[in-house]
Amino acid sequence: MAFDRMDSATYLSSLLAKSFSRALQERGQKLGFAPGQFPVLLELWSEEGLTQKQLLDRLDIEQATMANTLARMERDGLVLRKKHPTDKRAQQIFLTAKAREMEGEAKEAALAADQSLLSGFRHFERELMLEYMRMAIANGAQS
Amino acid sequence: MAFDRMDSATYLSSLLAKSFSRALQERGQKLGFAPGQFPVLLELWSEEGLTQKQLLDRLDIEQATMANTLARMERDGLVLRKKHPTDKRAQQIFLTAKAREMEGEAKEAALAADQSLLSGFRHFERELMLEYMRMAIANGAQS
């Protein structure tokens, strides 16, 4: 049976994710964040003091991954974990000054990463591609 | 600054890759292969006895990743590594009978994984999405 990797969405999506991740990593490392940390930062920029559980509900990541990511972020001086005032099992996550200050530059870095791989795309092409991606992701989510 | 994850190709591509990888993993594990091993299998189904270096040249993967993937494939009984007859540094990779026999089913599993996330796509939509992905990947490759 003929099977061309370059006609497989499965294969292409892994290449694509690697490419975007590299693009974000290059830009993010100057600022001091890693690609996997960016979604967490995004949520915390919009609201601090969330618990790990609340972050989990907002992001598409498993609990174990979140715990490890937060540990790395704490180690890297991006985040502080404080005991929850009423629930001793839980913790609240706060940004450090460093993390708070990089918000603008970090978001620009992420936009630049997007842009670098989407250069040459017309506006409607970019929108269509995003829409297709969201459709495929939705197909996967409900299974 | 407003920043919506769902408008970020970087973020969506990572979700997409996770979705496809899961879809392939579910189907592949019954047969006995993992998603990262599939591209290697594809190359070996079309030509056995390649060296690790030749596989590297054909796939978009780093040498360290390849070495580890081949080690896991050997452990899982998919592949044999034999000494290269004339170059003592090199090795030649051969498929086991098990791996050779699963070719048809494995390729169907990969097609099914593609199909499951692309259900609801019209033919031209699927083609367009693949084309956009190839374009973005090409943008990343030349940097």
Place this chain on the structure above:
DNA sequence: TGCCGGTCCATCGCTCGCAATGTAACTTGT
């Protein structure tokens, strides 16, 4: 011949995904 630069591969340490398991703490039902 013998050395030296380049090549092939393994290994280590890291990120970031996952599932499975363990522990502490909260909640609920009797």
Place this chain on the structure above:
DNA sequence: ACAAGTTACATTGCGAGCGATGGACCGGCA
């Protein structure tokens, strides 16, 4: 009030990616 069930988080072990480094070996050149 206490046992039982549920929840929040950490930890472990694995896959699959990366860069960096090291050892063995090949080839070419003096």
